[in-house]
Every structure is written in C-alpha cells, then in structure tokens.
Amino acid sequence: MNETMEQLQPVVASASAPEKLLTVENVTLSFGGVRALSDVSFDIRKGEIRAIIGPNGAGKTSMLNCINGFYHPQAGRITFKGKTRQRMRPYDAARQGIARTFQNVALFKGMTTLDNILTGRTLKMQRSFFWHLFRHGPAMNEEIEHRKYCEEIIDFLEIEHIRKTPVGRLPYGLQKRVELGRALAMQPDLLLLDEPMAGMNLEEKEDMCRFILDVNRHFGTTIALIEHDMGVVMDISDRVVVLEYGHKIADGSPDEVKADQRVIDAYLGVLH
Amino acid sequence: MDILYSIFVDPFVQMGSAPDLLAQTLWEGFVGGILYALIALGFVLIFKASGVFNFAQGIMVVFAALTLVGLYEKGVPAFLALALTIGVMFVLAYAIERAVLRPLVNQPDIILFMATFGLTYLLIGLGEAIFGGNPKVMIAEQLYLPKGAIDLKILGGVVTLQKIDIAAAIIAIAMIAALSLFFQYTRIGRALRAVADSHKAALSVGISLNQIWVIVWFIAGVVALITGIMWGARSDVSFALQVVALKALPVLILGGFTSVPGAIVGGLIIGIGEKIGEFYWGPLVGGATESWLAYCIALVFLMFRPQGLFGERIIERI
Numbered sequence: 001m002n003e004t005m006e007q008l009q010p011v012v013a014s015a016s017a018p019e020k021l022l023t024v025e026n027v028t029l030s031f032g033g034v035r036a037l038s039d040v041s042f043d044i045r046k047g048e049i050r051a052i053i054g055p056n057g058a059g060k061t062s063m064l065n066c067i068n069g070f071y072h073p074q075a076g077r078i079t080f081k082g083k084t085r086q087r088m089r090p091y092d093a094a095r096q097g098i099a100r101t102f103q104n105v106a107l108f109k110g111m112t113t114l115d116n117i118l119t120g121r122t123l124k125m126q127r128s129f130f131w132h133l134f135r136h137g138p139a140m141n142e143e144i145e146h147r148k149y150c151e152e153i154i155d156f157l158e159i160e161h162i163r164k165t166p167v168g169r170l171p172y173g174l175q176k177r178v179e180l181g182r183a184l185a186m187q188p189d190l191l192l193l194d195e196p197m198a199g200m201n202l203e204e205k206e207d208m209c210r211f212i213l214d215v216n217r218h219f220g221t222t223i224a225l226i227e228h229d230m231g232v233v234m235d236i237s238d239r240v241v242v243l244e245y246g247h248k249i250a251d252g253s254p255d256e257v258k259a260d261q262r263v264i265d266a267y268l269g270v271l272h
Numbered sequence: 273m274d275i276l277y278s279i280f281v282d283p284f285v286q287m288g289s290a291p292d293l294l295a296q297t298l299w300e301g302f303v304g305g306i307l308y309a310l311i312a313l314g315f316v317l318i319f320k321a322s323g324v325f326n327f328a329q330g331i332m333v334v335f336a337a338l339t340l341v342g343l344y345e346k347g348v349p350a351f352l353a354l355a356l357t358i359g360v361m362f363v364l365a366y367a368i369e370r371a372v373l374r375p376l377v378n379q380p381d382i383i384l385f386m387a388t389f390g391l392t393y394l395l396i397g398l399g400e401a402i403f404g405g406n407p408k409v410m411i412a413e414q415l416y417l418p419k420g421a422i423d424l425k426i427l428g429g430v431v432t433l434q435k436i437d438i439a440a441a442i443i444a445i446a447m448i449a450a451l452s453l454f455f456q457y458t459r460i461g462r463a464l465r466a467v468a469d470s471h472k473a474a475l476s477v478g479i480s481l482n483q484i485w486v487i488v489w490f491i492a493g494v495v496a497l498i499t500g501i502m503w504g505a506r507s508d509v510s511f512a513l514q515v516v517a518l519k520a521l522p523v524l525i526l527g528g529f530t531s532v533p534g535a536i537v538g539g540l541i542i543g544i545g546e547k548i549g550e551f552y553w554g555p556l557v558g559g560a561t562e563s564w565l566a567y568c569i570a571l572v573f574l575m576f577r578p579q580g581l582f583g584e585r586i587i588e589r590i
Contacts, residue, residue, distance in 0.1 A: 068476065094478025106476070108469035111462075119466045123478040125459045143459075186477060 018045040020079075021190060021222050022067065027076030029062055029246075036062040037073065038246045044190065049216050050224045051233045053257075054243035055266055060226045061103055063243070064192050067224070068100050069093040081189065095123060099188035101179045103195045103226075109168035113178050116167055117153055120185025121146040153181045157211060173204040180211060184221075191215065193225040197232060205229065209236055234258065242266070283552035292429025297551045298544060303437040305543020306444045310499040311520040312527065312535035313448070314492040319529050320468035321488040322373060324384045328391040330517020332493060335395045336361060337500030337509045341411055342403030350414035361493030362486075369485045377481075396511060405511070410504030412436065417505055440502040447498060448536060451491070455532075460487060468530075522570035528580025537581060542566045 022044040029037040037059045044050045052060045065071040067078060069088040077084050080096060099120070108116050125142060154160055157177050162170060167178050176196060183191055196212065197205045213236055215221050227233050233240060234254040242250040242263050250260040257263055287294045311333060318326045326332075339360050343353035372387050413419065418435035455461040466474045467484045475481065503513055523542050527534025546565045554561045573580070 070472075070475070090475035091478055091480045094476065100476050102472065102476075106470050106473035108466045108473060110469055111465055115462060115465075119462055119474075119479070120477050122459065122463055182473075182477060 018048075020044070021046045021081065022224075023077075023079040024063075024067070025077045025079070027063075027066060027073045027078065029059075029066060029071055029073040035246050037066070037243075039076070040243065040246070040248050041076075042241045042248065042251055044222060044224055045239075047216070047220055047222055048238040049212070049236055050222075051237035051240045052224060052226050052243065053228075053230075053233055053240060054249075057245070058243040059246040060243055061194055062246075064100065064194055064224070064226065067093070067190075068098050068192060094186065097186075097189035098192065099183035099186040099190070100192035101176070101183050101194055101196060103198065105172070105175045105179050107167045107175055107179055107182070110166060112164050112166055113159060113170075113181075114147075114150060114154070114163045116178055117150045117181045117185045118146060120182040121150065123186065150181075150185055153184050156184075156214070157181050158207075173200050176200070176204075176208070177211070180208075184215065184219075187219075188221060191221050191223045193223060193227075195226050195228065197227060197229055205232065212236060278556060279553070286552060290429065291427040292431055293551075295427055295431045297547050299431065299433060299437075301544030301547030302540065303441055303543070304547065305540040306441055307499060307502055307539075308519050308523050308543050309536045309539025310444055310447075310495055310502075311517050312523040312539055313451075313532065314495045314499070315520055315524055316527075316529065316532055316535045317488055317492050317495070321464055322384075322467075322485050323381060324373070324388060325381070325529075326492070327385065327388040328395060329492065329496065330514040330520065331392045331395045331511075332361075332364075332496040333500045333503065333517055334509070334511055334513045335364075335399050335500075336493065336497035337410065337504045337513070338399045338403050338408065340497065340501065341408045341504070341509050344411045344414065345403075345408070350411050353411075354415065357497055358494060361497060362490050365486050365489035365493055368489055369482055373485050374482060399511070407508045407510035407512075408504075410501060410509055412501075412505040415501070417501075434506075436502075436505050440506075443498065443502070447495070448532075451495075452532065460484075464488060519566055522566040524580070525570040526573050526581055528582045531580065531582035534580055534582030542569060545569055 020043045024043065025041050027037055027040045028035070040059070040063065052063060054060055062071060066073050067080075069090040069092060072087050078088075079085075080093075080098065083096075085092075108119065111119075125146060154163055157180065159174065159177055159181065162174060162178075167175055170178065180193070180196065183193075193212070197208050200208065209232060212223060212225070216223055225233075225237070237254060239252060240250075240254055240257045241248060242257055242260070244262075244266045249262045249266060250257050252260075311329060314329045314332070315326060318324055318329070336357060340353055340357040343356055344350055348356065368391065372391065373384075376384055376387060417439055420435050422433045422435060422438075424431045424433060455465060463474070463479045463484055464487070466477070466479060467481060471481060474484075500509070500513070503516060507513070519542065523535060523538040525538075526541055527536070527538030546562050546569075549565045550559070550562045
C-alpha cells in the first residue's frame with residue numbers, strides 16, 4: 001500500500017525457469033453461431049512483453065476480454081497466478097491484479113486527468129465509507145498517500161501539464177496516455193494493452209513505446225499487447241502469438257513469427 | 273387590445289405596485305422549486321449511475337414518508353423511526369439491485385424503465401398494505417421541525433414566511449452541498465462519477481457496479497425521505513403526493529437528465545414560474561394553471577434546447 005514507485009524493485013530477468021503468469025488453454029468463445037476464438041492456447045511468462053497480433057477480426061480483443069472477465073469462454077481454461085477460474089467478473093480480475101486499456105479509449109471524460117488516474121487506486125483504498133464521508137483521520141492520510149502515488153505516475157508519463165484538465169478535451173494521443181496511467185495506478189501484475197498506439201503519429205508512437213518498455217523494465221510489469229504496427233511489435237515484444245479467424249497460427253519469438261509461412265500468408269494473402 | 277393589455281402590461285403593473293405580494297409569490301415559488309429540485313435530484317442520480325429512468329422516484333418519496341409516519345403511529349419514537357426508515361430505504365435499494373437491476377443488466381433501456389413502473393405499483397401496494405391508505409399527518413413536531421410563521425414588514429407590506437418552508441430550504445441546500453462535496457472528494461463519489469461516465473472503464477479498474485448501484489439507489493432513497501418529510505409537513509402524507517413528484521419531469525426536461533446543477537436550476541425555474549404564472553396570469557384563464565403550466569414551460573424548452581439547460585449536447589456521428 002505504501003510503496004512508492006522508487007521502492008518497487010526492478011525485476012531481474014531470470015531466463016533459467018520462466019514462471020508462467022497466465023495460461024490460456026483451449027479457449028473457445030462464440031457469439032451465437034459466430035466463432036470468435038477456437039481452441040486457442042498460449043501462455044504469458046512473468047515479466048515479459050507478449051504481443052497478440054493478427055488481421056482484423058482475428059479475435060485479439062475477444063481474447064483480452066476473456067482474460068479480464070468481460071467475456072466468458074464456452075470452453076477452455078484460463079489460469080492466472082496459479083488459480084484457474086470458472087466465471088470471473090471484471091471486478092475480480094481487477095482484484096487479482098489485471099489492468100487494461102481499451103481499443104477505443106474508455107476514460108471518464110467528465111473527470112480530470114488526476115481524478116481518472118485516482119480511480120485506478122479504487123481497490124487500494126480500503127478505508128470505510130464513513131471515514132470518507134468526513135474526509136477525516138485515516139481516510140485523509142490515505143487520500144494523500146494515493147495522491148502522491150498518482151503524481152508519480154503523472155511525472156513518469158510526462159502529463160503534468162494536463163493534471164487538472166477534463167480528459168474529454170484532450171487530444172487522442174494524450175487520452176491514451178492517461179488511460180495507461182489509470183491502468184498503472186492499479187499496480188497490476190498483468191497489464192493488457194489493446195492497440196496502445198492506434199491512431200497515433202510517429203512521435204506519439206515512439207513516446208508510447210518508451211513508456212511501455214519503461215513500465216516493463218522498471219516495475220517488472222508483465223504486459224500483453226495487441227498492436228497493428230508490425231515494426232513496433234517486432235521491436236518491443238519478447239514473444240508473439242498470431243491469431244487468424246479465431247485460430248492460433250503461430251507462436252514464438254518475433255524472428256520465428258516473421259519467418260513463419262502461415263503468418264506471411266495471413267498478412268499478405270495467398271493465392272488459392 | 274384589452275386582452276393584450278391584460279397579458280403584457282397589467283401583470284407587470286401589479287408586480288410594481290405591490291412588491292410585497294411579488295416577494296411573497298417569489299418566496300413560495302422558491303420553496304416549491306427547491307422541493308421539485310430534490311425530487312429531480314433523485315432521478316438524476318439514478319439516471320447517471322445506472323442509466324435507468326426511475327419512474328418510481330416519486331413513489332419512493334411517498335413510501336419513505338409513509339414508512340416514517342407509519343412506524344411512529346405503531347409506537348416507535350420519532351427519531352428511532354427516522355433511523356429505521358433510513359434502514360428500510362437501504363434494504364429497498366439492495367432489493368432493487370438484486371431483484372431488478374442485476375437480472376436486467378444489458379437489457380434495452382425501455383425494459384428497465386418498464387421495470388420501474390412495476391416497482392411503482394409494488395411500492396404503492398406495499399405501502400397501503402402495511403400502513404393503510406388514509407392520508408397521514410407528518411410528524412414534523414416530533415422531529416423538532418419549526419412551526420408557525422414569521423411576518424416580515426418589508427416593501428410596504430407584510431411578507432409571511434412559514435418556518436417550515438425556511439427549514440425546508442435550509443435543509444435542502446445543505447443536502448445538495450453535502451452531496452456535491454461527497455461526489456467531488458471521496459473515493460465512492462469518484463467511483464460514482466466514474467460509473468456515470470463509462471461502465472466498461474469503471475469495471476476495468478475494479479469498481480463493482482452492483483455495489484455502486486446499491487449506494488446510488490440508497491442515496492436517492494434518503495433524498496426521497498427528506499423530500500417526503502418536507503412535502504409531508506407542508507400538506508399531508510398520502511399517495512396524492514406522487515402527482516407532485518411528476519412535476520420532476522418538466523424539471524428534468526429543463527435541467528437535462530444528467531446534470532445535478534440542472535436539476536436545481538430547473539426546479540427553481542419551474543417552482544417560481546408556476547407560482548408567478550398562477551398569481552398574475554392565472555385569473556385570465558380562470559385559475560388552476562399550476563397543474564399544467566410547468567409542462568408548457570417544458571414543451572417550449574424542448575423545442576429550443578432538447579438536451580436541457582445543462583444537459584450534454586447530443587452530437588451523433590452519421
């Protein structure tokens with residue numbers, strides 16, 4: 001609760017025995033007759049950056065939605081931190097340490113940047129309702145504590161100048177950054193990023209890349225991301241899983257995936 | 273010409289010649305408006321947080337007041353009855369979340385709206401079954417609400433202020449201020465605003481929608497209780513009060529469904545507007561304008577500002 005960003009230890013990458021943070025086994029998800037995911041299995045190791053790529057409609061976002069409990073797969077198992085779950089609600093996912101951002105930014109538009117990031121601390125604030133009612137004693141100290149943590153995130157993401165601006169008024173690139181800030185405020189074990197660079201210009205993309213790498217290296221946060229920009233994906237991710245029409249067609253290091261014939265076919269199209 | 277004179281000139285001449293009467297009318301409109309605003313506030317809170325247009329808000333006012341008086345009549349001391357009624361409103365909020373909102377989540381808005389109709393009739397039936405259908409007298413004295421009136425000798429005449437009206441205005445203003453501080457500065461207030469903005473994002477940061485819904489309906493219930501006490505003290509407690517609660521509709525149209533300041537300003541406009549209209553223009557049409565004038569004001573607003581004074585502008589991409 002009281003730890004600040006500096007106190008968090010950088011995680012030393014231990015290549016010897018990669019610990020699995022999340023395992024997805026044979027997950028199948030359909031909406032009516034439409035199969036969004038068929039028998040997909042992969043895992044995410046602790047401390048890595050894992051990319052999920054694939055053409056439009058491949059089921060990438062559906063996969064993220066399954067992981068954080070928005071969707072419930074009809075078949076298959078998802079194990080997070082050694083615990084296999086049956087039907088998990090997004091609330092439980094957040095409790096267990098999964099944070100996420102959305103493809104089309106989902107911020108609280110009427111609230112300021114600072115307030116948005118503070119909502120990320122919701123689960124960390126445990127003082128009772130009545131203390132908060134009076135903003136007194138322990139609740140006040142707690143509020144200050146969380147405020148401090150959020151200010152550090154704001155510094156880290158270089159958004160000091162918009163702390164008090166209602167986020168609805170911010171340009172898209174900054175909104176994406178605020179959304180990342182809110183997810184970071186949760187101090188997640190697993191951070192899911194749905195197209196963090198979509199719609200950004202080159203400079204904004206470079207900034208976002210830097211933030212993602214920094215989050216991963218300095219806080220040891222495991223990251224799973226969906227991204228269309230292949231240059232970015234191949235640069236920053238440790239391992240890549242490729243989906244097409246809800247099936248997994250490749251899984252491995254960026255170089256392995258790049259060389260895979262099925263991936264090339266999926267992206268470039270193939271003559272039948 | 274006579275008719276034009278009596279519409280456009282005469283009322284203002286009257287206002288100028290008897291400012292004490294004008295002040296009296298304004299004051300009564302102000303108090304009525306504040307109470308409308310309280311009812312509208314209940315609607316707005318629930319609409320923002322759960323996207324439900326709660327038709328039952330008016331009946332919640334009556335039900336709360338009835339529970340309070342009914343408990344007192346059954347021999348419970350006044351303040352204990354007040355505490356118990358607050359408890360009842362919490363149980364009601366919890367039950368509504370469990371039995372109505374949760375099973376109907378993600379259904380079209382109209383279905384939830386219809387469900388609140390059902391809730392209305394359930395509450396009417398429940399209230400009558402337990403406490404009987406006869407009008408009751410609010411236990412204002414036992415709750416130490418002031419009685420009697422103050423006569424102010426100003427503006428060349430006498431303006432009479434009922435003490436209960438003054439108390440109502442003060443309590444209402446204090447409650448609105450407390451609520452806005454609560455929303456602005458507390459964790460739960462922040463969570464409530466978050467839910468109002470985006471359910472999806474709120475879920476992803478670990479806010480429990482179910483918990484928030486219970487809290488919001490509970491707050492709306494407490495607002496309803498306080499409104500019920502005030503209205504009840506001015507007239508009496510009966511199901512006829514729900515007609516008054518319908519006045520919240522024009523207030524909402526004026527203020528916008530999503531704006532708390534809108535509910536307050538809308539309430540005041542409607543409250544003052546209908547009193548002034550009744551007093552100065554009412555005689556032209558034989559009186560009794562109070563029952564419909566508010567709706568006419570709302571219609572005019574709908575034509576020019578369909579999103580309300582403070583509502584969010586509706587911009588849609590085609």
